[in-house]
Amino acid sequence: MKSPVTVGIVQQQAWPDKPQSLAASEAGIRDAVQQGAQLVLLQELHATHYFCQYEDPAVFDLAEPLDGPTGQRLAELARELDIVLVGSLFERRAPGLYHNTAVVYDRAEGRVGQYRKMHIPDDPGFYEKFYFTPGDHDAARDEGFTPIDTSLGRLGVLVCWDQWYPEAARLMALAGAELLLYPTAIGWDPNDDAAEKARQQDAWTLIQRAHGVANGLPVVVANRVGFEADPSSVGAGIQFWGGSFICGPQGELLARAGETSEQLVVEVDMARSENTRRIWPYLRDRRIDAYGELTRRFRD
Template sequence: MTSAEANVTVAAIQMEPVFGQTEHNVARSIAMIETAAAQGAQVVVLPELCNTGYMFQSRAEAAALAEPVPAGTSTQAWIEAARRLGLYIVAGITESQGALLYNSAVIIGPDGYMGTYRKLHLWGDEALYFTPGDLGVPIFDTPLGRLSCHICYDCWFPEVWRLQAMQGAELICVPTNWVPIPGQDPDREAMANIVVMGAAHCNSLFVIAADRVGTERGQPFIGQSLIVSQTGWPVAGPASNIAEELLLATINLADARRKRNWNDFNQPLRDRRTDLYDEMLGSVLPRGMI
């Protein structure tokens, strides 16, 4: 049995950051990580911008709360926790690099800082504060399997999931701050969950989506974090839409690869008609029909 065959226990930490209270938020996140670790978690995912909160009112306010990665205190605290608890942490963070700000996720392992993902597709007022991600869609190889990461509105771009799957990712960690969207039926699950489930299924990937809850400066967030298997079906959650909650699931990342062969003929990533779309997706854009 190779390490890729081992079961992995993963966690989504649904929490409620308090705007601007970075020290409190990171401490709260670490308390919840400790709870997850006590239940066997080896990979834990925290929400988007969970160290600072989300609802900046000016670029100056965002800049004042942003930290360099990995030197900043939030990342250093998570590095210490990951080392002490022997697990992987993917955490949403307000990042600064000189004068530039990014909506980022730090990827940290038991041996320390591994890398950063910077949100590629900014949502709403984020465009006023943050620079769009410039680090592509990186894959992080670990003894547990191949991890990748994206943030909130990135989920709406199937190209991102495809790039991750085609680079060999097995587990996608999604820090998010989902907000209510038009057309949402309150009696049904969140469309965000539908998007995540469909993408997991079509790409044969496990997904951990860790959302926040609470209302911040008038903006409600919808919770409903979930952990999804490569079938597209949840193995934990959706969580509450209002309360903090810890989701845990034990999954076998090898399933993401071995069970991609849906029958004697079909494997969804190999069945792509690259003769058509990798050329056409570029060529249709100038038509200006959107």
């Protein structure tokens, strides 16, 4: 990967109105580029509200193919601004088959790869299994935990719930990822007290910084902001906490956002990954001969 690389994050509010949400994404991208960003990461499902708070078959009408209007608009922005852009699509792959997909656009080359979210949650307020099919895992077809090559380097792109699984980050690192990126949509239940909210956000930040430490890689995380009501009126809605951040290969925070819409732009010294791995050689000392039972659900 080229070093240094100036990385930008767009942290924004989003709405059911797709043009309004995409206009906010575009404004954030342009602002980040004006600050020098060469690589820009958008949050999960930035083109719409977080519709997974409820189950409604009509919501599938929001989905688009990879090269639909939203994909074309993101590709045009990457080409015009001469950047690598990582966006998010509610993808319609085939009738009745939908994915939560991160898509990578590389300057004038257009779309150079996509990653379909592998871990799909199903919790109150996060009913994603109703909408999303997990991505396939087939390294030979560049699917699943496979980095995406760009003009700036090899990107290990994962999505939201994937960020809690060390296996996903490790597999990306073992496949040569030079940077881990997590577009995200996570927030608080308004009914939780302040102590519980702090525990949740701290755990979220900590686990992703730990992926950087364990793999000797920088990590870039983009989360959404703002309160989004549950359209079904069953739940209390979600207060998305923002907190987007960029950390280095020892988990050190390079920049962190607050709870409102903003852009983070930071120069990342990619050469530090090599130097860090020489001192902390976790990949060298892994006992790959002893890890076979990791493929079991549980060791009874």
